[in-house]
Each structure stands twice: as structure tokens, then as C-alpha cells.
Amino acid sequence: MSGGRRKEEPPQPQLANGALKVSVWSKVLRSDAAWEDKDEFLDVIYWFRQIIAVVLGVIWGVLPLRGFLGIAGFCLINAGVLYLYFSNYLQIDEEEYGGTWELTKEGFMTSFALFMVCVADSFTTGHLDHLLHCHSL
Amino acid sequence: VPRKRKCDLRAVRVGLLLCGGGVYGSRFRFTFTGSRALSPWQVGQGRRCEMSTMFADTLLIVFISVCTALLAEGITWVLVYRTDKYKRLKAEVEKQSKKLEKKKETITESAGRQQKKKIERQEEKLKNNNRDLSMVRMKSMFAIGFCFTALMGMFNSIFDGRVVAKLPFTPLSYIQGLSHRNLLGDDTTDCSFIFLYILCTMSIRQNIQKILGLAPSRAATKQAGGFLGPPPPSGKFS
Numbered sequence: 001m002s003g004g005r006r007k008e009e010p011p012q013p014q015l016a017n018g019a020l021k022v023s024v025w026s027k028v029l030r031s032d033a034a035w036e037d038k039d040e041f042l043d044v045i046y047w048f049r050q051i052i053a054v055v056l057g058v059i060w061g062v063l064p065l066r067g068f069l070g071i072a073g074f075c076l077i078n079a080g081v082l083y084l085y086f087s088n089y090l091q092i093d094e095e096e097y098g099g100t101w102e103l104t105k106e107g108f109m110t111s112f113a114l115f116m117v118c119v120a121d122s123f124t125t126g127h128l129d130h131l132l133h134c135h136s137l
Numbered sequence: 138v139p140r141k142r143k144c145d146l147r148a149v150r151v152g153l154l155l156c157g158g159g160v161y162g163s164r165f166r167f168t169f170t171g172s173r174a175l176s177p178w179q180v181g182q183g184r185r186c187e188m189s190t191m192f193a194d195t196l197l198i199v200f201i202s203v204c205t206a207l208l209a210e211g212i213t214w215v216l217v218y219r220t221d222k223y224k225r226l227k228a229e230v231e232k233q234s235k236k237l238e239k240k241k242e243t244i245t246e247s248a249g250r251q252q253k254k255k256i257e258r259q260e261e262k263l264k265n266n267n268r269d270l271s272m273v274r275m276k277s278m279f280a281i282g283f284c285f286t287a288l289m290g291m292f293n294s295i296f297d298g299r300v301v302a303k304l305p306f307t308p309l310s311y312i313q314g315l316s317h318r319n320l321l322g323d324d325t326t327d328c329s330f331i332f333l334y335i336l337c338t339m340s341i342r343q344n345i346q347k348i349l350g351l352a353p354s355r356a357a358t359k360q361a362g363g364f365l366g367p368p369p370p371s372g373k374f375s
Contacts, residue, residue, distance in 0.1 A: 060305070065305065067305075067306050067307075109339070110344065113337075117336050117337050119305060120195070120303070121195050121302065123303055123304070124192055
């Protein structure tokens with residue numbers, strides 16, 4: 001299906017088990033890039049999730065977005081953005097990687113924990129004055 | 138401003154203790170001198186200092202988490218990763234996992250009995266190798282467990298009763314036991330040390346393993362599920 005759209009590329013060297021070389025990131029924004037190594041692509045998905053977690057964590061903490069709405073929003077955006085990326089932009093065949101669910105859960109729990117850390121840190125930092133005035137001795 | 142300087146000294150003391158390596162358990166207890174008569178201006182300054190301390194605590198806990206993750210990986214490297222037995226086993230497991238995965242993808246439902254038996258034998262072999270790998274890792278797990286028990290005792294005594302962060306939501310009731318542990322008051326958005334530390338460890342440790350290239354491969358993790366958890370499905374023909 002999507003295999004016919006891909007161009008042949010020489011295999012890119014990759015660092016062992018999760019770290020990515022600079023050359024891999026140059027493929028990330030190219031919709032016609034070929035991903036021969038499945039682990040390489042899954043690592044890209046993993047690191048994208050971590051980046052989204054940090055960005056959303058800081059924004060959610062600064063706004064702030066209180067309650068479980070913020071957490072639900074993170075889950076939806078995290079899953080949704082990556083789904084649009086690999087499904088619409090890269091147009092990869094999800095079955096080659098074990099299905100949409102496998103791609104969705106790749107790095108999800110780690111990114112969720114990272115999001116919680118960032119949101120707690122940025123909320124505490126960004127609202128020192130507010131918390132100070134709200135708390136009476 | 139004397140009160141601010143006390144907060145900085147407190148943070149410096151904690152920082153020095155961390156750098157020292159601290160495997161001394163809960164012997165080192167920091168008590169914070171408190172009650173004396175203060176003017177309203179001093180009270181306000183005191184509250185501001187407390188919030189700054191909370192921010193410093195948050196950063197400190199993230200730093201502690203990074204350090205403990207690096208320490209754990211360091212101990213594991215010294216005891217396990219650099220040994221020939223581990224390197225050999227790991228290479229074998231990864232090779233077998235990838236081979237097995239490829240075989241399972243290409244095999245069809247109408248595959249012969251011989252082929253199915255061959256795959257089952259390979260799975261059994263992989264399972265044994267995974268078990269041996271886990272046994273090799275056991276050494277470092279004991280060492281890490283011992284170190285961390287001592288370190289946690291120390292950190293718990295340092296941060297006992299201290300609100301280290303504010304959460305923008307109220308955690309679920311069964312999580313509040315962890316997030317509000319040993320904290321005074323009823324404000325469930327107060328975050329205790331242990332909750333923030335656990336979140337930091339969950340997020341930072343795996344990322345550090347991936348950055349350092351020490352995380353096991355996905356194929357090996359998938360096949361290893363049979364040892365620690367429910368066995369993975371043995372192909373479409375099961």
C-alpha cells in the first residue's frame with residue numbers, strides 16, 4: 001500500500017537501543033522518507049512523545065489548566081498529534097508496526113510521567129505569588 | 138535578608154550531602170528552627186521564602202532523580218553490563234528475538250507441523266536465554282536495592298513533612314496516600330517528596346537508559362514477557 005510511495009534509501013546507522021543519530025532526525029519531517037528499520041521509526045515516535053510531554057507540561061502548568069481536564073487534554077493531544085503524523089503525514093502502514101495501538105502506546109507512560117513532572121514544576125514555579133496570597137497563616 | 142540566607146544555607150547543606158554520596162540512612166536529620174515572634178513583614182517574607190524553597194525542592198528532587206538513575210545505571214554497568222557473559226547473552230537474545238519475530242511474520246496459518254514445532258523450540262530456547270539474562274542482572278538489582286533503601290531513608294527524613302510542589306489537580310483518593318504522605322493539613326494538591334520522586338524516576342530513568350543505549354531492544358522485551366508475565370501469543374496458528 002504505502003510501500004510503493006517510498007523511495008529506496010541507503011540504510012542509516014543508528015546508535016544502540018534508542019539513541020538516535022542526527023541523520024535520523026533529518027528524515028523526520030520528510031513525508032517521503034523510507035523507514036527500513038522499524039526500531040528507528042519507533043524511537044522517533046518515542047522521542048516525539050517526550051518532547052510533546054515537556055511542551056504541554058510547561059504550558060499546562062503556566063496557564064494553568066487545572067483538574068483532570070488538563071490530563072485528558074494531554075492524553076488526547078499526545079495520541080492525536082502522533083496519530084496524524086504517522087497516519088496522514090508519513091502515511092505509513094500501521095500493520096507493519098503491530099497496529100495503531102502499538103504505535104500509540106510506544107513511550108506513552110513515560111511521556112505521561114514526564115508531563116506530570118513538568119506540570120507540577122511549572123505550576124509551582126509559575127504561581128508562587130498566587131499561592132502566596134491564597135494561603136493565610 | 139537573614140531569612141532568605143537561611144533558606145539558601147539549607148539548600149546548600151542538602152546539596153553538599155548529596156554530593157557526598159550519602160549512604161548513611163536516616164542518621165542525618167535536618168530540623169528546621171521555627172517559632173519566634175515575627176512582624177507581619179517578616180511573616181510575608183517568610184512565606185515568600187517558603188515558596189522559593191518549594192521551587193528549590195522541586196528542582197532538587199528532579200536532580201536527585203537524575204543522579205539516582207545514573208547511579209543505578211553505573212552500578213549495573215560495573216556489575217553486569219561490562220561482563221562478557223552479559224554481552225554474549227544479550228547479543229544472543231536479540232539475535233534470536235529478531236529471527237523469531239521475522240519467522241512469525243512470514244509463517245502462514247497453513248504452515249506445516251514441522252515449522253510450528255521449530256518455532257516452539259526457538260521460543261523455548263529464547264525463554265531460557267532470557268531467564269539466564271535476568272539471573273545475571275539479579276546481582277545489580279540487590280546492590281541497587283540496598284543502596285536505594287539507604288538513600289530513600291535519608292531523603293525521606295530530609296523531606297519529611299515538607300510540601301515540595303503544588304499539583305494543579307486533586308489526585309484520585311487511592312493515590313492521595315502517596316501524594317499527601319506525611320504532610321500536614323487537608324490540601325490534597327500538596328505534593329510530597331515520594332510522589333514527585335516516583336514520577337521523576339518513571340520518566341527520567343527510561344530516558345537515560347535510552348540515551349545511554351542501555352535499554353533492551355523491543356523484540357527482546359516482547360519475548361521476555363513470557364518469563365515475568367503472561368506468555369506472548371505464539372503466532373497466528375496458536
